[in-house]
Amino acid sequence: MSRPDDTPTVSADFNLDSGESAVWTGSPRLSAAAGGLLAGGGLALAGVAVLVGAWLPDVPSRSPLVGLALVVVGLLVAAYRVVEVRRTRYLVTTDALHVRSGVFGRRVARIGLERVQNSAYRQPLAGSVFGYGTVSVEAAGGGDLAFRRIENPREVRALVDRRVEIAADPIPGTVEQWEAVLEEVRALGAVLAR
Template sequence: MTGDWWFRRDDETVAWTGRPRLSAALGGVVAGVATAVVALLAAAAVDPRIAAATPLGVGIAGWELLRVKRTEYVITSRAIWSKRGVLGRTVRRVGLSQVQNTAHSQSVTGSAFGYGTVTVEVAGGPDLELRRIDDPQAIRREITDRTGSGDAGLPGTVEQWRAVLSVVRDIEAAVE
């Protein structure tokens, strides 16, 4: 299963595919419909030429819907892919070896309805956000499990921690 916008190597497996919820377009659709309705009401009450603004409102609503429908995300065993764009297309691939940290956030409505945003901090580049996706905690866990950056163990070796302990004891002795 390879889309026309991303590629998969022979040993690579797809862990998750998704897109933002359609509700992500709600604000733009409401603004577009409101613009069209106001234009029609103003045209009826003031001047019929104002109705020429109606296509603007319809265009705003359509643009927002297309923006959400043309956004896709893919997580494989090697990378995280993001595609977005209406007229053009922006595709971004982040190798799992470049992932430094992950986080997820949910608004009040996101918590109530089970959607949110997963933010992936990328080494040497801008963060990648998977916006308004279902079950962001599970998606974050999927990425964390594949990067091996979970909180399973402490960083460093036993010798390094003993050296840190020695320095802390020296500082404590110097302060006393």
């Protein structure tokens, strides 16, 4: 998780509003691709078995093209899932929550902090041991989103809750305006102290 003094780098894909700045960025752990890797690996192994069987004399004839096709499809399934996980990014800004994903295209989902109604985090047993989990956010009007298989989900949820709280009760005015008010109050205090 980013420390407050770190400014996360943000891809141009997020198209932040003016005045909006990044507070935290993250991505899913590569282990999120495990299902695709297992499925793809299983297909590739089945393809290798068909290829080997096609050349054995005592095994009924099977087309080597079927085996080759299974290997290629298996490798493509595994590669697609890894790329999909690697291209997914999560972002918490001063104004919103963002999820960017997509392999061939790009999908960016955004929920303004003022629409967030509830947040939760979930850690399976393995997630508790290895420090990952999912942060889910419910939004008014639908469009819920989740930061899946991220590091330190409890801290990220706490950060989201703090940002929502700040968005719900912002301090009016700019820093410069408040410094001017402070200067006037000090001048008034000096006059009254005489």
